[in-house]
Structures are given as structure tokens and as C-alpha cells.
Amino acid sequence: MRKIILLLMILFVVASACNTGKKTSSGTELSAEFAAEHSSRNSLDWAGVYRGTLPCADCEGIVTEIRLNSDNSFERIIDYLGKGDDKLRESGSFDWDETGGEIIITDKSSDTKEWYKVGENRLIALDIDGNRIESSIPQEMYVLNKIDIDNVVTEKYWKLIELNGKSIQSSANETGREAHFILHSNENRITGNSGCNNMMGSYELTEGSAQQGEIKFSPLAATRMACLDAEYEHEYLLIFDGSKKYSIENDTLSLFSDGDTPVAKFVAVYLR
Structure with a gap:
């Protein structure tokens, strides 16, 4: 009799431990571990x-x-x-x-x-x-x-988020300027900002596939305003001289020079 009572107590504890999850619409009990593994996050x-x-x-x-x-x-x-x-x-x-x-x-x-x-x-x-x-x-x-993200590189506002492996935090809120560029299909023009100065020039684009291709920029012209909050400006402008190819993954654009490590990353900004 004592063994039966002990067995019933063990079964009760096990059942209680398993009932910590959530129920499905059909009433089936899911364990917390199962719910977490199959959550929206995962x-x-x-x-x-x-x-x-x-x-x-x-x-x-x-x-x-x-x-x-x-x-x-x-x-x-x-x-x-x-x-x-x-x-x-x-x-x-x-x-x-x-x-x-x-x-x-x-x-x-x-x-x-x-x-x-x-x-x-x-x-x-x-x-x-x-x-x-x-x-x-x-x-x-x-x-x-x-938003459905397409792999088109032109006519998008590309905001700088990484430069030579370093994360870049720039906000138009703080200065009214942030490092970005736009490739205009009309006459293959590039316009943008270095985080301080406006920049402009031209580009050549050869699409190899939907997600990648070759890209070259002309020497860019820039205004000459002095800013104290864009320490990366010179380094940023240099990447356009050496960029040779690009790739797009979701809404992130990467520029490459000779290697497989991106020299800069940009994210598409839609609402302006």
C-alpha cells in the first residue's frame, strides 16, 4: 500500500511539472519548452x-x-x-x-x-x-x-551602419545629417552625405544576379564644411574609391573592395 501511495505521489509531481506550458486551440497542453522553441521569436x-x-x-x-x-x-x-x-x-x-x-x-x-x-x-x-x-x-x-524587400540597389536611401568592421551610429535627429547615399538611375548619379558634407558623383553598375554585382564609383565631389561629430568622414569617403562589388541580403547592402569582407554596410530606410 505504501508503495502505491509513493507511486501516485511521483506521478502527480511529474504531471504537475508537465502542465506548465500553454494550451493550443484544441485544448492540448504544450510544455513550456515546446512553446518557447516554437515561438514567433524562434x-x-x-x-x-x-x-x-x-x-x-x-x-x-x-x-x-x-x-x-x-x-x-x-x-x-x-x-x-x-x-x-x-x-x-x-x-x-x-x-x-x-x-x-x-x-x-x-x-x-x-x-x-x-x-x-x-x-x-x-x-x-x-x-x-x-x-x-x-x-x-x-x-x-x-x-x-x-514590407516586401526587393533586391534593387538603385533609388533607395542607403544609411551607413558599419564601416571597416566598426558599427556606425548616425542619426538625422542629432545633426540633420547622416551618412548615406542614393544611386539615381537617371544618368547614373550618386548623391548622399558623409555625416557632415554633401557628396555627389557617378557610378557604373553591373548586376551579376538578383543579390550581387559589380559596382564602381567616380571620384566623388563633396562640400567642405567642418564638423566635429563625423570622425569617420574621411574613412567613409575613401571606401567609394576602392569599391568593386556589392551584395544585398534582405534590406542590407554591403560594399566590397578586393576581399570577401565588406568595407561598409548600409541599411535601406523607407519612411522619410
């Missing part, structure tokens, strides 16, 4: 750019673009329609909830938390407690859709 290609217009109580709508990076950093641009031309730009890091299905962005100005459910190619805005927003407004209005 199962979906969630890194990328999401855009949509969210409801607004006192404006025409909130045009929102969020870039989620694989290192859990983010960039966000918000445009309150009908409230002027100024856009709110911010960046930082986001957190995942314990299920790996939702992300939390903390508003630095108010210290409030904003929740988004991560779905297949979309983000769904939630309330301040991470729950579905109960409103008469259709739920589709709270969805930000992932």
Missing part, C-alpha cells in the same frame, strides 16, 4: 521593416514604421497625420515577453511600455498590458505589415 523570420497607419484619437492616423533587427535593436519613425511635418524618430532595444510571441518597446519619454504581437509578416499593436485592444475599430487597423 520560428518566424521576424527581422525586417513593418509599416502601417494606426488609429489616432485626435489626428487622421499615425503612420508608423518599425525596423526590428536580429540583435533586438529597433528604429521607429512616427508621423501624426494632420499634425505638421515633424516626424518622431527613435531607436533603442526591445524585449521579448516570456512566451517569445510578443515584443515590448519602452517609450523613453514617458517610461510606458508598448506591446506588439509578432505574427507571420506582421505586428499587431496591443494595449499597455499586452492584451488585445478592445475597441469598435476593426482589428485590422492595429496591424503593421512587413
Whole structure:
């Protein structure tokens, strides 16, 4: 009898340990380990750019673009329609909830938390407690859709994020200028900024495949304004002299000289 009681106690403990997961829609119990392994964080290609217009109580709508990076950093641009031309730009890091299905962005100005459910190619805005927003407004209005990323290199705003292996943090918020370039199809012109000075010139592009090709730049001309906050400017301008090829992965462009290590990386910026 004592052995039977002991066996029942062991079975109860095991059952309790297994019931720490979540239930599926059919009522099947999932272990916490299974739920974590098959979460949005681990199962979906969630890194990328999401855009949509969210409801607004006192404006025409909130045009929102969020870039989620694989290192859990983010960039966000918000445009309150009908409230002027100024856009709110911010960046930082986001957190995942314990299920790996939702992300939390903390508003630095108010210290409030904003929740988004991560779905297949979309983000769904939630309330301040991470729950579905109960409103008469259709739920589709709270969805930000992932932008389809093509492999076209021209007519895009390419923002510098890495230079000779070093991460570059530049923001148009701080100085009104950030290191970037645009390849214009018209007359093969390149325009951009070094983080301080405007630059311009021409380029030659030979597409080898959808994701890579050869590229050469003419000697670039630049304005001659002195800036104290763009220490990398000279190094940045030099990469265009030696660049010979490029590759694109998702929305990241890499420039190469002679080797297989990129001399610079850029990310496409869509909402301006």
C-alpha cells in the first residue's frame, strides 16, 4: 500500500511539472519548452521593416514604421497625420515577453511600455498590458505589415551602419545629417552625405544576379564644411574609391573592395 501511495505521489509531481506550458486551440497542453522553441521569436523570420497607419484619437492616423533587427535593436519613425511635418524618430532595444510571441518597446519619454504581437509578416499593436485592444475599430487597423524587400540597389536611401568592421551610429535627429547615399538611375548619379558634407558623383553598375554585382564609383565631389561629430568622414569617403562589388541580403547592402569582407554596410530606410 505504501508503495502505491509513493507511486501516485511521483506521478502527480511529474504531471504537475508537465502542465506548465500553454494550451493550443484544441485544448492540448504544450510544455513550456515546446512553446518557447516554437515561438514567433524562434520560428518566424521576424527581422525586417513593418509599416502601417494606426488609429489616432485626435489626428487622421499615425503612420508608423518599425525596423526590428536580429540583435533586438529597433528604429521607429512616427508621423501624426494632420499634425505638421515633424516626424518622431527613435531607436533603442526591445524585449521579448516570456512566451517569445510578443515584443515590448519602452517609450523613453514617458517610461510606458508598448506591446506588439509578432505574427507571420506582421505586428499587431496591443494595449499597455499586452492584451488585445478592445475597441469598435476593426482589428485590422492595429496591424503593421512587413514590407516586401526587393533586391534593387538603385533609388533607395542607403544609411551607413558599419564601416571597416566598426558599427556606425548616425542619426538625422542629432545633426540633420547622416551618412548615406542614393544611386539615381537617371544618368547614373550618386548623391548622399558623409555625416557632415554633401557628396555627389557617378557610378557604373553591373548586376551579376538578383543579390550581387559589380559596382564602381567616380571620384566623388563633396562640400567642405567642418564638423566635429563625423570622425569617420574621411574613412567613409575613401571606401567609394576602392569599391568593386556589392551584395544585398534582405534590406542590407554591403560594399566590397578586393576581399570577401565588406568595407561598409548600409541599411535601406523607407519612411522619410
